[in-house]
Amino acid sequence: TTLHFGINALERAKEFLKGFEKAVIVMGKTSARISGAFTDVEKMLIELGLKYVIYDKVTPNPWASQVDELTQIAWNEGVDLIIAIGGGSPIDVSKIASVTILSGGKVKDYIGGRRYKRSLPLLVVNLTHGTGTEIDRYAVVTLDDSREKHGLSIKYPEVSIDDPRYTLTLDKRQTIYTSLDAFYHSYEAVTSKISNIFIETMAEKAISIIASDLPKLVNDLRNLELRYRMLYASMLSGIAIDAGSTHIIHAIEHAISGLEPRIAHACGLALLGPRATYYIHKANPIASAAMLKLIDSEIKPFTEYAEKASKALHRFQEEIGFSEKLSDYGFTSKDIDKVVEYTMKRLGYMITNAPFQVDENIIKDIVVSSL
Numbered sequence: 001t002t003l004h005f006g007i008n009a010l011e012r013a014k015e016f017l018k019g020f021e022k023a024v025i026v027m028g029k030t031s032a033r034i035s036g037a038f039t040d041v042e043k044m045l046i047e048l049g050l051k052y053v054i055y056d057k058v059t060p061n062p063w064a065s066q067v068d069e070l071t072q073i074a075w076n077e078g079v080d081l082i083i084a085i086g087g088g089s090p091i092d093v094s095k096i097a098s099v100t101i102l103s104g105g106k107v108k109d110y111i112g113g114r115r116y117k118r119s120l121p122l123l124v125v126n127l128t129h130g131t132g133t134e135i136d137r138y139a140v141v142t143l144d145d146s147r148e149k150h151g152l153s154i155k156y157p158e159v160s161i162d163d164p165r166y167t168l169t170l171d172k173r174q175t176i177y178t179s180l181d182a183f184y185h186s187y188e189a190v191t192s193k194i195s196n197i198f199i200e201t202m203a204e205k206a207i208s209i210i211a212s213d214l215p216k217l218v219n220d221l222r223n224l225e226l227r228y229r230m231l232y233a234s235m236l237s238g239i240a241i242d243a244g245s246t247h248i249i250h251a252i253e254h255a256i257s258g259l260e261p262r263i264a265h266a267c268g269l270a271l272l273g274p275r276a277t278y279y280i281h282k283a284n285p286i287a288s289a290a291m292l293k294l295i296d297s298e299i300k301p302f303t304e305y306a307e308k309a310s311k312a313l314h315r316f317q318e319e320i321g322f323s324e325k326l327s328d329y330g331f332t333s334k335d336i337d338k339v340v341e342y343t344m345k346r347l348g349y350m351i352t353n354a355p356f357q358v359d360e361n362i363i364k365d366i367v368v369s370s371l
Contacts, residue, residue, distance in 0.1 A: 001134075001135055001156045001157050001158065001159070001160050002016070002158065002159045002160070003134070003135055003159075003160045003161075003162060003235070004159070004160070004161050004162070005162045005163075005231075005232070005235065006162075006163065006164075006228075007163060007164070007165060008163065008165075009161045009162060009163045010037075010040050010041070010044065010125065010161050010163060013044075013123060013159055013161060014044065014048065016123065016158070016159045017044070017045075017048055017050065017081075017123070018048065020050055020080050020081040020121070021050065021051065021080055022050065022051040022052065022053070022077065022078060022079045022080060022081070023045065023050055023051070023052045023053075023079055023080075023081040023082065023083050023123075024052065024053050024054070024055055024070070024073060024074055024077065024079045024081075024082055024083070025038070025041065025042075025052055025053070025054045025055070025056075025083045025085060026055050026056075026058060026070060026082060026083065026084045026085070026086070026090045026093060026094045026097075027054070027055075027056050027058065027084070027085040027086050027090050028056060028058050028059065028060075028086055028087075028089065028090055029056055029057075031085075031086055031087065031127050031169075032056075032085040032086055032090075032125075032127065034169050035127050035165075035166040035167075035168075035169045036165065036166065036169075037085050037125050037127060037163075037166045038085055041083060041085060041125060050081075052083075053073065053077050053079065055069070055070050055073055057069065058086065058089050058090045058093050059089065060089055060261070060264060060265075061089070061140075061142055061149070061257055061258075061261040061263075061264075061265065062089045062090075062092060062093045062140075062141055062142065063141070063142050063143075063144050064106070064107035064108070064141050064142065064143050064144055065144045066093050067093055067096045067097050067100060067107050067141065068100075068106070068107075070093060070094070070097040071097050071100045071101050074097065074101045074120065075101065079120070080120065080121070081120065081121050081122075081123065082094045082097065082098050082101075082120055082121070082122045082123070083122075083123045083124075083125065084122065084123070084124045084125070084157075085125045085127065086125075086126075086127050087126075087127050087128040087130065087131055087178070088128070088130070088131035088133045088140065088265065091124050091126070091131070091133045091134060091139075091157070092133060092138075092139035092140050092141060093139075093141070094122055094124070095122065095133075095137075095139040095154050095155050095157070096110065096139050096141060096152065096154055097120075098119045098120040098121070098122045098155060099116045099119045099154060099155060101119075101120045102116075102117075102118040102119055102120055103116035103117055103118050103119065107141055107143065108143065110152055110154060111143075111150045111152060116155075119155055121158045122155070122157045122158055122159075123157065123158065123159045123160075123161075124157040124159070124160040124161065125160075125161045125163075125166070126160060126161060126162050126163075126166070126231075127166045127167065127170075128167060128170065128174070128178040128181075128234070129164075129167050129170075129178055129179060129182060129227065129230040129231040129233065129234035130177065130178025130179060130180075130181035130182050130234055130266055131178070131181060131182075131234070131238070132182065132185055132234055132235065132237050132238020132239070132240075132241055132242075133238065134157060134160035134161075134162060134235070134238065135156075135160060135235055135238040135239055135242065136156070136238045136239070136241055136242035137153050137154060137155055137156050137242060138151055138152065138153060138154070138241070138242070139151070139152050139154045140152075140254070140265070142258055142261065147258050147259065148258060148346055149254040149255070149257060149258035150254075151246075151250070151254065151350070162231050162235055164224055164227040164228040164230075164231045165224070165227075167227045167230070167231060168221070168222055168224065168227060170221070171221070172218055172221060172321065175217060175218060175221060176214075176218060176270075176320055176321055176322050177264055177266035177267055177270070178234070178266055179210055179214045179217070179230055179233075179234075179320075180266050180269060180270045180273075180317065180322065181234075181265065181266035181269060182206060182210060182230075182233055182234040182237040182238075183206075183207060183210050183237070184246075184249055184250070184266075184269040184270075184273055185206075185237035185238065185240060185241040185246065186202070186203035186204075186206045186207050186236070186237040186240050186241075186291065187203070187207065187249075187273075187277075187280075187288075187291050187292075188241070188244075188245075188246040188247055188248075188249055188250060188280075189202075189203055189237075189240040189241045189243065189244030189245065189246065190203040190204075190240065190244065190287050190290070190291060191247075191280050191283075191284045191287045191288055191291075191355055192244045192245055192246070192247055192353045192354070192355065193247075193352075193353050193354070193355060194243075194244055194245065194353065195244045195287060196243070196244075198243060199240050199243050199244040200287070200290070202236045202237070202239050202240040202243075203236070203237070203240045203244075203291060204290060204291065204294075205233070205236055206233040206234070206236040206237045206240065207233075207291045207294050207295075208294050209229050209230065209232065209233035210230070210233050211294040211295045211316075213226050213229050213230055213233075214230065214320055215319060215320055217230060218320050218321055245350075245353050246350065246353070247350055247351060247352075247353040247354035247355075248276050248279070248280070248350075248351055248354045248358055248362075248363075248366075249269055249272050249273050249276045250269065250350060251343050251347040251350035251351045251358075252268075252272050252276070252339065252343050252347075252363060252366060252367065253265060253268035253269050253271075253272055254343075254347055254350070255339045255342035255343045255346075255347060256268050256271075256272075256326065256331070256339055256367075258342065259335070259338060259339065259342065260329050260330065260331070262329055263329050267324060270317055270322050270324070271324060271325065271326055271370045272366055272367070272370050273313060273317075274310050274311070274313045274314035274317065274369075275310060275365065275366045275369035275370065276366050277292070277306075277309050277310045277313050278306045278307060278309065278310040279306070279356060279362055279366075280354070280355065280356075281299075281303070281305065281306040281309040281310070282303050282306040282356070283354075283355040283356035284355040284356075285300075285301045285302050285303050285305065285306070286301040287355075288301075288309060289301035289302075289305065289309070292309050292312060292313065295312060295313065295316045296308075296309075296312035296315075296316070298312075299312055325370065325371060326367070326370045326371045327371050331371060332371070333368070333371065336364055336367050336368060339363070339367050340360050340363045340364055340367070343363050344360060344363070
């Protein structure tokens with residue numbers, strides 16, 4: 001991926017766009033327009049003489065059927081480029097569709113391990129400082145029939161745009177959510193079984209920025225300098241997750257938002273994260289403490305600090321304004337077994353990356369603590 005980062009970064013994509021004839025612009029209903037990104041993209045396409053069509057039906061926690069719809073539109077319209085404007089959902093749908101458009105198949109095929117030979121070029125204009133999907137190879141999608149949520153290692157965008165101006169219209173709730181998304185990407189990547197010094201370097205810088213700047217940003221949402229720094233932290237977290245992947249927090253989150261799509265991905269992570277941190281710190285106290293000491297200097301790299309680590313993260317989230325619970329979304333103790341079964345049976349490929357042996361009792365405890 002060629003990443004253009006900074007104010008007016010889209011201007012640097014002009015050279016890439018030359019030579020294409022027709023694009024499909026992929027986005028949700030509101031964010032691309034409100035942020036100003038769609039206007040900038042449209043203006044550039046007109047200036048360069050590129051034709052375009054719009055697909056704006058992508059929803060949060062996107063469905064496989066949206067990939068199918070986008071694929072069909074691309075075939076019908078004869079496009080030779082995808083431009084994704086958005087947070088994770090439009091970008092993830094576009095990543096998968098860029099493959100199915102030229103290599104055929106359905107989402108299920110690629111979940112099952114099918115490899116692709118060709119993909120349509122993809123330009124990404126990122127609108128949040130959370131997902132990191134503009135710089136990694138992952139996409140998350142939910143199957144319509146089974147409601148199973150899957151993460152795929154699918155493809156990198158050819159070109160990505162990170163312009164902090166497009167994050168200025170994130171409201172307080174979205175700001176908190178997306179920033180915590182970036183936090184957990186770094187925290188899980190650095191505590192995973194496959195972490196290394198490169199991941200540690202990316203994650204530590206990302207979390208240091210989030211720890212220092214997010215408390216300021218939630219009270220100063222139009223501060224462009226803080227948005228710039230948070231976007232940089234998110235990008236670093238995207239690199240960290242691409243190299244180190246995630247594990248238990250993301251696995252259980254996929255289960256709860258698969259069962260209840262109203263739960264925003266980052267909200268789910270924040271609901272589950274503090275209690276999961278207890279187990280992560282217990283298993284990998286050195287890596288965990290290296291990150292969590294940035295939000296609480298008293299966290300030490302010893303297993304007996306696991307409870308303190310969990311409470312410190314919970315307190316940090318409360319201080320920036322996150323106080324939601326699973327019960328706010330209708331979950332009760334009756335749903336615990338469903339979440340446990342979903343995680344163990346369908347998301348085992350994720351929990352194997354955790355620094356400890358995940359069992360049903362651990363998942364149950366994390367979910368109960370989040371109600």
